[in-house]
Structure formats: C-alpha cells, structure tokens
Amino acid sequence: MATIRDIAKKANVAVSTVSYVLNNRKKVKPETKERIMQVIEELNYQPRSVARSLKTKKTLTIGIMLPDICNLFFTETTRGIEDVANKYGYNVILCNTDKDSKKEKEYLNTLYSKDIDGIIFIGTCRNHHIIKNKQDTPIVFINSKVGDNICSVLVDDIKGGYTATKYLLERRKSEVTLLTGPLSRSSFFERMTGYLNALKSEGIEYNELLVHQCDVSFQGGYDIIRTIYDEGSGIKSIFAASDVIALGAVRALIEKGVRVPEDVSVVGYDDISIAGMFIPSLTTIHQPKYWMGEKAAELLIKRIEDRSLKSEHIVLEPKLIVREST
Amino acid sequence: MATIRDIAKKANVAVSTVSYVLNNRKKVKPETKERIMQVIEELNYQPRSVARSLKTKKTLTIGIMLPDICNLFFTETTRGIEDVANKYGYNVILCNTDKDSKKEKEYLNTLYSKDIDGIIFIGTCRNHHIIKNKQDTPIVFINSKVGDNICSVLVDDIKGGYTATKYLLERRKSEVTLLTGPLSRSSFFERMTGYLNALKSEGIEYNELLVHQCDVSFQGGYDIIRTIYDEGSGIKSIFAASDVIALGAVRALIEKGVRVPEDVSVVGYDDISIAGMFIPSLTTIHQPKYWMGEKAAELLIKRIEDRSLKSEHIVLEPKLIVREST
DNA sequence: CTGAAAGCGCTTACAG
C-alpha cells in the first residue's frame, strides 16, 4: 500500500503539499498539482481514513440503532438513512439492539470508541438514561421524542391512533379491539392515547378487556387472535397498532372462519410494502418510512457539519389509507 | 476525553504498561494492574479505535454489500451477519448498491480506505471484475459463487428450481410459467436451469413464451401477471423464482378472478416471513436466510483472524415447503 | 515485570 510519503517522494514535493492537493485546502500550483495527481493515479494511492480520523476526529461514519432490521418498518427507514448518508459521503454502521438495554449500551460504547460522527435511533424505548452524560455527538431520534434538545422525526402517533379508531367507530359504531406492541415504546403508547381520545370523543367508555398487548410480528398478531377466540370472546373490529400485527390477525381471523371485512374490519399502522398486496389488502395509517430516514439523516449530517445548529423536531401528519380490510 | 497518557500519568506508570493491561498482552503485576484499572474507571477512559487501527491495521469492522436491504431476503441474512459479527466484537457497515456497478465500486473503495477487515457480498451480479486486483481482504459471497478461491455460502439453486418445477409438473402435468428476476444474477440463472432440467426430466419441450423476467418485488410480480392476462394468455401454474414476485402474482391472479390454488398453483422461492401468513399461504422453497448470514459471518471472521485458512464453499439443500397455494 | 522510544499515516499551524 502506497502512503502519502511515497507519493510525495515520487512527485518530488513535501507530504504536506500532497495533503493539500488531496483535500484541496490550499492553492497549489497547477503543474505541481497535476504531477501529484498523476503519481496518485500511478500508484493507485488511496488515503487511509483511520490516519485522517486520528487527526481530524471525524470518521464520516454514523451509527443506526434499532431493535431489529427485520421489522419492516425499520428496514425502509434504514434504507432512507443510508441513501442520504451515502450522498454526503458517510457510511452507516448497523446495530440491532433487540430493545435490550445492555446491548444498547455496549453498541453505544463501541460506536463512541470508533468515533462515529453521529447516531440515529429508531424505535427505542422511552427511558434514555443512556444518552445522558455522553459527549456532544449529534443524535437524531426517529419515532420517539426524548426531549426538546434532541432532534426527532416523527409522525403524530396520537393523531394516527385517533384517526384509525375514529374511522372504525364511525363505520361500525361498535367496540374496537386494540392490538398493540409494548406500551413502553412511545409510539405504541401514543397510538393508544389516540385510541382513547377517539373513544372519548364518541362518548364510549374505555374497556380494558379490549386492549391486548402482543409481540410486534406476524406471529404476535396471529397468536393473540387465536387466544382471544379460544377464550370465547368475539371481536367486532380491530385497530392493530402495527401492520405486521394486523396481518397476522387477519390470517387468524380467516382461519377461524371470520370474514374480513364483512364480519370484522381491520385497520393497521405503518403501511408496509405487503399491505397493499395482501388479500384482503389492508387499511392502514401510512408512515413515510423512507422519507423519515432521509430526513433524519439530513438533520444529523447538518448537525455534524455545523455543531451550532439547534435541535429540530419534525412532526408529520398521519394519513389513513383505505383498502379492502374495512 | 482522557487518553492513555492521562491514565499512565495518574497511575504513575508508562503508557506501554497501560496498553498491556488494556490488551492483556503481557503479565502485569496485579497491584499495578488494579491501580491502572481503577484510574481507567475513574476517568471513564475508553481507547480510541482509530488510533489503535492505525497501528494494527485492524478495525473490527466488516462491510455488507447488497442490492437493497428492503428486499426481504437480504434483511434476514443481514440480521444473521450482524448478530455473529457482534458476538465476535465486529461492527457492520451496510452498503446498498442497487446492483449498480458504479455504486458498488465506490462503496468498495470507501470500505477499503476505511480498512475494513472483510466484506460479505449478497445477491450481486455474476461478473466480479471488481474484486480482482484488490488486496487480500477476506471476502465471502452469499448466494453466488465467483470462483473456487472465494468463500461462498449458498443454496443449491439448480436443485431448488428443479424441485419446485418438478412438484408442479407432477401435480398438474401441465405447463409451468416461470417468473424470474434478472438472469444475470446467478441465483436466478440457476433456478431457471433447474426449471429446464425438470422439464427435460419429464420430457417436456421448453417453451420460451412461458418465461417472463420481471422486477424482484411485489409490484414486479403483480405487473407481469396483468401484462400476461392483458395479452390474452392464460396460465396453468407458476413457479416464481422469488416470493415477492410470487405474492404479487397471486394478488394479480385473484383480482383477475383466478382462484389460487384451484385454477392456478403457485410456488415461490425464499420463504420470506409473510409467506406463511399470506392468504393463501405460499408453497415455496425455503432458504435458511438467517442461518446463511450467520454462516457467512463465521467464515469471514475465521479468515480475518487466520489468514492462512483456505476458502470454503457451503452448499445447502433447498427444501420445499408445501402450503395452500398449491 | 516495567519503561523509553519509534512509528502507524495522515493534517495543520507555522515559517519562508
């Protein structure tokens, strides 16, 4: 591997001059520059980032912390982040935390020890004692708000939960079963808040028997419906706070001989890519996942490159997409 | 930020001694060690990886190159890679190449300039001029074989294509429509080879009108079916070389009033997570995606840590999972 | 068992 010294020697200049050319930080005489460029080409020279980083303390790398890349919501968001990062010359380190705070802590330490320039958190829990007391690495949260002084990109989940529930109530005027993920995640907590608001606005009493927590997965939705039916309860309509839960639920309903939407209407949340292809296709609250990733990466990189920027909070309006399941 | 010198000074030892403790490379007197540890704790010291990397040329980071993390096949595999990487103390840089060879080249250069310790390629194209002439960074391919001297983890796609097609032929004794992704990707090429072999074994003439290339996505499968029907052709049974294509196709068939499986049987490939939940659930060729990721990461890391290891090729048997769509 | 010193490959004031 050629180093900057090899280039300097061969081009008959000082290493500093080569460095100036590389980063075009100073005016270099055109001939000199050309000569250097040629040698660089010739020796197929590429600067080693670590050496540069040691000096500059910048690594052009950002971290993404999320529970599990396999969750379809996170996947698209990650893609959005990566695309923007790439555009600005950054790379992305992926960290699957499984919402395990030990893992989260370890990853965080590694990321810091690797001098990453910033971090994006998606779908993490509400208590972020972790990010306290850390240096001033820029941070952006997607889908959770942890404080005014930390950037966030989110959809108004309270409104989303409200919209979904209201829609069901207006169509059926009947009880709505809520299938939700862990309420410790702020997005689920808020969707439930929206659910409660909608009930209140219709003058309907909250019935806690209608609220079921389950794993945020196809299987989670599937299992919970089977459990409910096995217990002899029935269901009039469902608001599932996540599409994967919703689709698992639909499957279980149909296996039970329940027709969707004729017997039970189902509304999901997220609008994952399969939602429109499923049979029946799923009415759901759309989240601009890719866009949120892009936005978060832009916020982050702006703050990496200009530390004086204040934090921003981007809140999107949720959008109901009506399809066959209602 | 505390440095190793701060620790040394405060603990009244030389930096080298601190380094020895950090990496426990030499015997250090227990008391000295304890004293150092304490100071490290006290100052909340964490070594900077870049400095270490500059010297050791190791970064404990590997790269994953894949077309698009949103493709459900890649997602799970990536998760498998990341889990194993994490277990061994490595981080993972994610690169979405969109099969664009320019992007691929750029990413590759960045990865090399960042001194990553190894690379895993998933689902890339067949011509890998790119990886020639590069230094000796360990590399593993998932789902494509590029040469005896480069590790690979793959499912026997020829056999998979054969199994799927044979299964359809035996049940219906009739023509099988093949929906495939770009044949430039070796996995699709091989699945088609398997398809051809199955035809031959049943003494059926190959009919190129039955083979359709489409985008590897729900929409791709959906669109191609609509096109076929709009052209007035019919379909007896389908082997889709990817589950996403298959599911899009099923949706389009049902919209056309075609019943699955009564009128048309459909077999997919991959066994993505939604396959079992879809209505009808999808008969498909199972690929142990997570497992392949794990295996690839293990192969890679073993080679990073012991450069003398020869390349290995792991080939798995494909497994047909029969569900409702046939 | 411990320390002094060189060096990894860059960047960046500073001097000219």
Next chain:
DNA sequence: CTGAAAGCGCTTACAG
C-alpha cells in the same frame, strides 16, 4: 505557493 515538523492516540519491539 511549498516545506519541515509537530502531533493525533495508540501498539510494540527492545532494553533493562
């Protein structure tokens, strides 16, 4: 416009 030199924060022979 160009160069000599210090320094980023570690590791690692080498000497004792």
